[in-house]
Structure formats: C-alpha cells, structure tokens
Amino acid sequence: MEEPISGTRPNGIVTVMAVAGIVASLTQTLVVPLIGELPRLLGTTASNASWVITATLLAGAVTTPVMGRLGDLYGKRRMMLICSIPLILGCVVCALAGSLTPMIIGRGLQGMGMGMIPLGISALRDVLPPDRLGPSIALMSSSMGIGGALGLPIAAAVAEYASWRVLFWATAVLSLLVSALIWLLVPATSATARGRIDLVGALGLGVGLVCLLLGVSKGADWGWSSGTTLGLLAAAVVVLLVWGWWELRTRDPLVDLRVTARPQVLLTNLASIVVGFSMYAQALIVMQILQLPEATGYGLGQSMLAAGLWMAPSGLMMMIISPIGARLSAARGPKVTLIVGSLIMALGYGSSVALLGSTWGLLIVTCVCNIGVGFAYGSMPALIMGAVPRSETAAANSFNTLMRSIGTTVSAAVVGLVLSQLTIEFGGHVLPSETGFRTGMLIGCGAALVAAAITLALPGRRAEPAPVPEPAHAAKH
Structure with missing residues (x-):
C-alpha cells in the first residue's frame, strides 16, 4: 500500500494512537510503588516478588517482534486490537490476584500487550498523509514517556490512599476504552506482506531472548559468576546464533x-x-x-x-x-x-x-x-x-x-x-x-x-x- 487510506480523520487517529501508547506504557510503572509491599501483600519473599517486573519484561520482549510480523501479514489495526486482549485480561488477573503466581501471570499478559506501541507507530504510515506522518510518529513515540511519567505519581497516590487493586481495575477500564477507540476511529489496514509466520524463528528468538534477559536481569540476585547466570548467557549466545542462521535461510523470516x-x-x-x-x-x-x-x-x-x-x-x-x-x-x-x-x-x-x-x-x-x-x-x-x-x-x-x-x-x-x-x-x-x-x-x-x-x-x-x-x-x- 503506497498511499494513505482515504477518508481518514488524522487528528482522531493520532489522538487514539497516542492514548494507546500512554495506557500501554502506564502498565509498566503501575507496580513500582508496590514493590516494597508486594512480599507482604502476596505472601512471598522480596526476591520472588521481583518476578512481577521480570515477567512483564520477558513477555513483552518475546511477543513484540512476533506481533510486529503478524501486523505486516494480517493488518496492524487487527493486531492492535488483539494486543489489547491480553492487556485487559492481565489487568483483571492482577486486580484479583491474592498470591504471587496469578500476579506473575497477569503481569506477563500485560507485557504481551506492549506490542501495541510499535504496531501503532507503524500503522501511521498506512493511514496518514505524508505531511502528517513525521509529527504523528514523534507524538506517539513521546506518549511512552507520558505514560511512565504520569503512572508513577498516580500509582503512588492510589496505593497510599486506596486499595492497590484499584490500580489494575482502572487500567483495565482504560485499556478497554482504548480498544473501543481503535475499533471505532482507526481505519482497517490491509496486509502489507505475504507469506506465513515463521514459527521456528519465533520460538528461537523467544528462547534466546528469555535466556539473555533473564540472565541479565537476575544476574545480581543469582550472582554474576553463578552457573545459572553464566549458563543462561551462554545459551542465549548459542540459540541466537542458530536463530540468525535459520532466519537467513528461511523464505519468510520473522525478522x-x-x-x-x-x-x-x-x-x-x-x-x-x-x-x-x-x-x-x-x-x-x-x-x-x-x-x-x-x-x-x-x-x-x-x-x-x-x-x-x-x-x-x-x-x-x-x-x-x-x-x-x-x-x-x-x-x-x-x-x-x-x-x-x-x-x-x-x-x-x-x-x-x-x-x-x-x-x-x-x-x-x-x-x-x-x-x-x-x-x-x-x-x-x-x-x-x-x-x-x-x-x-x-x-x-x-x-x-x-x-x-x-x-x-x-x-x-x-x-x-x-x-x-x-x-x-x-x-x-x-x-x-x-x-x-x-x-x-x-x-x-x-x-x-x-x-x-x-x-x-x-x-x-x-x-x-x-x-x-x-x-x-x-x-x-
């Protein structure tokens, strides 16, 4: 598709995309004010509670490249709507969580929704005229900073003066609102690529990233010279090299x-x-x-x-x-x-x-x-x-x-x-x-x-x- 979709409303589209970016990034800072209290709230240790942050990081890293490729194959608006599903479900699961395991599952689901941001930026290329593209990309990119900046004081205030569960219920409502706005105001984008999803490449990249990011993010807790940390980092190198070899020889690569x-x-x-x-x-x-x-x-x-x-x-x-x-x-x-x-x-x-x-x-x-x-x-x-x-x-x-x-x-x-x-x-x-x-x-x-x-x-x-x-x-x- 070489021309923007006709009949679009640029201001409405850009506003919706920016709000989507704010809400998606907001989920990243929600738990920061709760970190010190999570061991008590969830009946676990401080070390185990850190998985609440790690789960979001890993899920986002693994699924974002896959969502991007699916957006090219099946339409970016469609995949943005699909990304909103785990984002909403994750908020609900976290709001209902009474122990560590469901909280980690919920945070992982929230991480899966982070692919919405690059999908939204990419969709702008399909739906906006060229003269609006640059400013709109810059605005949506900046929305990630807004979500993080506003999320911290809002989450701290709610955590101090109300139940921490309110944070997740409110974010679930905002995520639902964003998905409705995308459905109503963002025009459907057709597929821009042909082929099929590279399942082997997706699995390889996912395993490699989990090993890499887990080793880096948990190295301080486990010890940088521990067998677990070194083993994960070594595995990441091997898996990602094999993944690169596969991507270079397959007809429809993930990347x-x-x-x-x-x-x-x-x-x-x-x-x-x-x-x-x-x-x-x-x-x-x-x-x-x-x-x-x-x-x-x-x-x-x-x-x-x-x-x-x-x-x-x-x-x-x-x-x-x-x-x-x-x-x-x-x-x-x-x-x-x-x-x-x-x-x-x-x-x-x-x-x-x-x-x-x-x-x-x-x-x-x-x-x-x-x-x-x-x-x-x-x-x-x-x-x-x-x-x-x-x-x-x-x-x-x-x-x-x-x-x-x-x-x-x-x-x-x-x-x-x-x-x-x-x-x-x-x-x-x-x-x-x-x-x-x-x-x-x-x-x-x-x-x-x-x-x-x-x-x-x-x-x-x-x-x-x-x-x-x-x-x-x-x-x-």
Whole structure:
C-alpha cells in the first residue's frame, strides 16, 4: 500500500494512537510503588516478588517482534486490537490476584500487550498523509514517556490512599476504552506482506531472548559468576546464533536480517540500545536519591508520591518537545534529530555534577535528559521506516522497540551493579553511596555520547519514510 487510506480523520487517529501508547506504557510503572509491599501483600519473599517486573519484561520482549510480523501479514489495526486482549485480561488477573503466581501471570499478559506501541507507530504510515506522518510518529513515540511519567505519581497516590487493586481495575477500564477507540476511529489496514509466520524463528528468538534477559536481569540476585547466570548467557549466545542462521535461510523470516543489516537500520538499532541504556540510568538513580533520608547527606527525603510528582514534568517534556523534533527531522532529517537528542541527554547527565544535591536541581537534570529522549525516540521510527520496505514496517519497528528494551535491561543491571559496589552503612542498612550515584550518572552521560557517535555514522537520509524496494529472498527452506 503506497498511499494513505482515504477518508481518514488524522487528528482522531493520532489522538487514539497516542492514548494507546500512554495506557500501554502506564502498565509498566503501575507496580513500582508496590514493590516494597508486594512480599507482604502476596505472601512471598522480596526476591520472588521481583518476578512481577521480570515477567512483564520477558513477555513483552518475546511477543513484540512476533506481533510486529503478524501486523505486516494480517493488518496492524487487527493486531492492535488483539494486543489489547491480553492487556485487559492481565489487568483483571492482577486486580484479583491474592498470591504471587496469578500476579506473575497477569503481569506477563500485560507485557504481551506492549506490542501495541510499535504496531501503532507503524500503522501511521498506512493511514496518514505524508505531511502528517513525521509529527504523528514523534507524538506517539513521546506518549511512552507520558505514560511512565504520569503512572508513577498516580500509582503512588492510589496505593497510599486506596486499595492497590484499584490500580489494575482502572487500567483495565482504560485499556478497554482504548480498544473501543481503535475499533471505532482507526481505519482497517490491509496486509502489507505475504507469506506465513515463521514459527521456528519465533520460538528461537523467544528462547534466546528469555535466556539473555533473564540472565541479565537476575544476574545480581543469582550472582554474576553463578552457573545459572553464566549458563543462561551462554545459551542465549548459542540459540541466537542458530536463530540468525535459520532466519537467513528461511523464505519468510520473522525478522529479515538482510534488511536489518542495512547500515541505516543496523546503526539505528545499535543507537537504540545505547539510548535505551542512557535513558533508563537516570530514571533508576534519581528516584532513589529523591527518596533516601536527608540524614545520609545526599538523599532528599521525599515520599514515593512526592518523588513521583518531581519526576512527572520530565515525562511531559517529551510530549512538549515532540513537534519541535518533528520539524527538525523534516528540515534536516531524523539523523540530525537523533544526534541532537543524544547530545542533549549527555548535557543533562553532565549537569548532574552540579545539580545532584537538590530537588529543583534533579528536576532540571531529568527535564533536560527527557528533552533529549523526546528528540531521540521521535527520530528512531522515522529512520527505520525510511530504510525498510512497507511490507516490513511493523516487524522492523517492533524489532527496534526490542532493541530499546534490551538497552534498558542492561542499564538496570549495570547501574545496579555499580550501586551495589559503591555503598555506605546507614542505620544498620547498606545503601548506595553518593559516589555510586554520581558514577552511574557519568555512565549514562557516556552512553549518550556513544549513541551520538553511532548516529554520526548513519548515511544521510530524507526525513520522510520512503518506499523501499522489496528484498528478494533467494534462499528457500
């Protein structure tokens, strides 16, 4: 399909897609205020309770690339509606959960709904006129920041003043509303690809990702030198290499690695990993500094609710900056926008050297960092869609989303390792030291500079996604 669908209402479509992105990303931060209470609420240990977060991560990573490919094969709107089903069911299961197992199942179902975001971004290419595409991509990409920014204070307030189950019931209602809006306002998109789903490739990628992300996310708990951690990471390498071999020889691959190897796609995905790493580092560090006791000498003594409110403006900055990023991409190309975004992120991290000691200072740091994230997140889908065939738009965007998820997972592991090594004794507890926090911020700064350097190597491209000839698959089963 080379032309947008006629008779569409661009404003309504973009609004629905942005709301869908907000609600989907909102589910990721719902349980953050509950982490400390989950062992008591679910009758389990703190270590086991961490699976509530890990389950969402794994389910999202495994299913997002599959949903993207299915979107190309059977229509993106159809698959967005299908993604809303586990999202709604997951919220209901979590709301009814009285023990750990159903909570993990519910969170896994919520993770399966995360494929809605890249599907929505990809659908914009099919349903919008070219002059609306860039700003709309930037707005929907920024919606992920809005969901995270608003989710934390809202969840903290509800958890403090009402039952925690209200969080999940409310999200179930919002998810149901989003699915109804998609059904009513987003036009049906026809299949843009032919072929069949690569079940072997889906299984191989799923197993490889589970081994990789489980090893990285749980390595600190199990020990980085433990047999379980090393075995999972080694298995990930072997499985993913075999998966790559299979994808290169099968006729209908889940992920077309030949297209993925194109310089613009490959370098954008590498930059996405590093941007995801950098973005998540400050989110992990700033929240802890805000909540640590003032008696430590560097903590700011804020409650979870107050800390969430201090973090909220930074997420809003992503939405405010998105139209500026879109205009920059239209004028100079998304490569320039990604470079600018990465450098602004580095500037935000660098400013933490002087601003780490006050709430207002941290507000400035997070706002500057997220301005950079807003530029970067809006440019990456445009770079991907400008280099892949229309028949692979959803699969390519979903794979790019996966790259960012890998970046955030590695960031959590690296920052967690740094903070666990640089500690102080306080009130009978071991806490991350100020040196540890500053080291983590400098690592985030370095990652942002690496992202800018990778982006410099990108070939110059036009700002708007252009049709790319379909790749010829010479190899068969």
